[in-house]
Amino acid sequence: VRVVSDADPCREYLAGPAQKNCNLAILEEKDGIGLSIIIDRDGLIADIGYDDVMELKYENQTIEEIIDATGRSVLPGLVDAHTHPVWAGDRVHEFSMKLAGATYMDIYEAGGGIHFTVNHTRNASEEELYGLLKERLMRMLANGTVLVEGKSGYGLDAENEIKMLRVLERAKRELPIDISSTFCGAHAVPKNQTAEEATQNVLTEQLPKVMLMQENGELHVDNIDVFCEKGVFDVEQSRRILEAGRQAGLRLNFHADELTPINGTEMGASLGAEAMSHLEEISPEGIAAMAVKPSIAVILPTTAYLLRLKPPPVRQMITQGVPVALGSDFNPNAYCLSMPLVMNLACVLFGMTLPEALVAATINAAAALGKHKTHGSLEIGKYGDLLILNAPRWEHLVYQMGDNQQVIGQVIKLGRII
Ligand code: NIG
Ligand code: FE
Incomplete structure (x- = not known):
């Protein structure tokens, strides 16, 4: 496949994780010579270069498909670094409660929130x-x-955590989207357990069973997560769970310092966590x-907005x-499936620049998942x-709010138009 564009030469943005200038190859309309991207039969980027050079270089080779992107901009596919996508039982009824003033923890402690979704997902x-x-x-x-x-x-x-991970595994096999799986058995304390009992259950039941399936090739889990929060898993319980995950070979990527400042971030950094999420209450x-x-x-x-x-x-x-990445946090509390909207909120509410939001939603998000060698930029x-x-x-993607599918003309996955 050859994607032809009357493009601006690649712009360079500073990409945090690699600590080097990383070429995101944003192609934009500009007078003069454009760029082409060649994608091989395996779906990998084989070449990027100026049109005149590419024209000669590929003159005698079979190009199965030419995609004309003249007058349009070309971006790397977006990466969403944090979602809870497997569940049944939406929580639309809680939305009005929250608008009327109930906090996230009010609803959780009353047996709603995550507990409501757990009941529906178990069933x-x-x-x-x-x-x-x-x-x-x-x-x-x-x-x-x-x-x-x-x-x-x-x-x-x-049983139910494995059920969810198996569902993600099937999606990896059947759908044209890549998934990094995260075991998050410590997402909430079940109603009939103390936080200490729940911690024990994760350590002695859930994690060993997940890792056994991993060894047998039935699951491919990349990361371990825990909701480290006052009233859920405290810093020490979270540390034990993360250490066990590390021991089992998982990457550490967890919820820290969201609602209350409890120095979860310092603990995560001391374990060399690859990524930490939320961080509204992070300390200096x-x-x-x-x-x-x-x-x-x-x-x-x-989530911060809602x-x-x-x-x-x-x-x-x-x-x-600190390299910043973005995630939709898609879950029954924050029902958002759109990274362009996330980028818009990050710019307007948190003062990120448009290039920062793009880096955060591509190469840095890929790096948060350890996938920056394959994803997150056009190289x-x-x-x-x-x-x-x-x-x-390209800024139209963020500027035109809430109507992304009109702005995105084509999504190309491994060289195929989806
Ligand atoms: O990232 N804070 C914990 N986890 C999710 C919410 C999940 C839920 O409410 O169902 C979050 O916001
Ligand atoms: Fe989350």
């Missing part, structure tokens, strides 16, 4: 959950997401600690060298995953 079959997941992932893809992190966490026991010490490795800050604007939380200190993070050898916009400038 759902794998087939039902797969149907729900498939619809959501295909909508994400239509909104430009080509790689998504997906958590378990509405089972809270070995937490920012400094994250900058060391660095751990990637996964910022979730939809729950009216204080904005995470994104500017301080960026200036102090030779990486996946041929790209978006062709019905717009001459």
Whole structure:
């Protein structure tokens, strides 16, 4: 496949995780010579170069398909670094409660919130959950997401957590979107257990069973997560769970310092966590600690917006060298399947610039999942995953709010138009 564009030469943006200038190859309309991208039969980017040079270079080779992107901009496919996509039982009824003033923890402590979703998810079959997941992932893809992190966490026991992970596994086999699976058995404390009992259950039941299936090749789990929060799993319980995950070979990527400042971030940094999410209540010490490795800050604007939380200190993070990534946090509390909307919120509410939001929703999000060698930018050898916009400038993707599918003309996954 050859994507032809009358493009601006590649612009360079600073990409945090690689700590180097990383070429995102944004192609935009400009007078003069454009760029072409060649995608090979394996769906990988084989070449990128100026049209005149490429014209000669590929003159005698069979190009099966030419996609004309003249007058339109071309971007890397988006990456969503944090979602909870497998569940049954929406919580539309809680939306009005929240608008009337109930907090996230009021609802959780009253047995709603995650507990409501756990009941429905436990009662759902794998087939039902797969149907729900498939619809959501295909909508994400239509909104430009080509790689998504997906958590378990509405089972809270070995059987149901494994059921959720198996559903994600099936989606990996059957759908044209890439998934990084996260075991999140410590997402909430079941109603009949103490936090300590729930921690024990994760450590002695859930994690060993998940890892056994992993060894047998039945599951491919990349990351471990825990909701480290006052009234859920405290810092020490979270630390034990994350250490066990690390021991089992998983990457650490967890919910930290969202609703109350409890120094979860400092703990995560001390374990060398690859990524931490939310961080509305991160301390200055937490920012400094994250900058060391660095751990990637996964910022979730939809949740902060819906729950009216204080904005995470994104500017301080960026200036102090913490790479910032973005996620939709899609879940029954924050029903958002659109990364362009997430980017818009990140810019307007948290003061990110448009290039920062783009980096955060592509290469940095890929790095948060350890997938920056294959995803997140248009470079030779990486996946041929790209978006062709019905717009001459890429910023239209973020500027035109809430109507992404009109702006995104084509989503190309591994060289195929979806
Ligand atoms: O990231 N905070 C914990 N987890 C989710 C919410 C999940 C839910 O409410 O169902 C989050 O916001
Ligand atoms: Fe979350």
